[in-house]
Amino acid sequence: MRIPKRVDAAWDWAERHGRALTLGILVVVAVVGALVMPTLGALAVGLLIGGVVVYRRLARRIERLRADNDQLLRDNGNVHHQLALMRRGVKQESSLSTQVLPYIPDSEEQVVAFDTPTPADG
DSSP: OOOOHHHHHHHHHHHHTHHHHHHHHHHHHHHHHHHHOHHHHHHHHHHHHHHHHHHHHHHHHHHHHHHHHHHHHHHHHHHHHHHHHHHHHHHHHHHHHHHSOOOOOSSHHHHHHHHSOOTTTO
């Protein structure tokens, strides 16, 4: 079954403007309820005020959490950058050390000669 374009557009609008739609419905219910049954009107007004208060509190908390999240992402990026710089430095040092050829003695006598202390050593 295909959904007509006008209905689909209306649902999309309702999804994008959910808060405004909810507030509008509550205001209409509050006005009609106050005329027909004052208790229902009072309930709708209470829900309206409570919803606005809760939304404002959550909006502040969400804003603070998003700021913390952004700061953590920035810190994480800085750490990754520092690690990349350190890795580049390690690679350069290792490439320099592999370019220097180690000394390999020809015989055991040369090894012993390097291990014996000299008079200057003490």
